[in-house]
Amino acid sequence: MDVADATTVGWAAPGTYLHRLTEAARDELRAMAPRRRAEPGDVLIHQGALEHHVILLHGGISKVTALTSDGAEALLAIRVGGDLVGEMxxxxxRPRSATVTACTPLAYSVIRRPHLQTFLARHPAAALALAGMVADRLRWANQFRVEFTAYPAKVRVARVLVKMALAYGRRTPAGLEIGFELTQSELASLCGAAEVTVQKALRDFRHDGAIVTGYRTVTVTNLDTLRKAADLHGAL
Structure with missing residues (x-):
């Protein structure tokens, strides 16, 4: 199923919180609060806000960003249908550590902390799943820091493109189109690279036939070639 089709059907991507739950717990959590809709650019969570609810994404794609000490916006993660955000x-x-913004039309629900606590007490396996999700996100952050120092910027750009294409790609006749608008500055932020470096890497990948680019879109046309550039050939 394409991520772009997920807004109205309650899709839960592998690795998301909903995907970790039993069917009964998944249905109960989905029914806990009324669904709302957001449009691209709508902010679901504001960094620094003193609030403690969580947001369950039923479908669509959102991005997680944070302001750095020099006022720049850093892209930290992408979240999709089935994900829980605001859990920290x-x-x-504590206050919100990041901002969550809709990248596509999405469906979501707001779950108050007392309701979440009751749910977790009633479903101990769901509490363990939440702990596992938090641990996986911490592991991803640690891996990102390792890759930031261990690999050249071009390799990091290729790795991010491979991961996003496999996780969020929409199949088209041309290849896997990353299913949301992604600016070069956002991609640079996610890769920990300068924007000019990302521009050069994308140009090289286009020349090698690995990708084609459009206005805020990237389509992976040759995944094997991009995997080689990411030093991931045969690893995924």
């Missing part, structure tokens, strides 16, 4: 403030009673 719900767990540790």
């Amino acid at each position: 403030s719900a767990l540790n009673d």
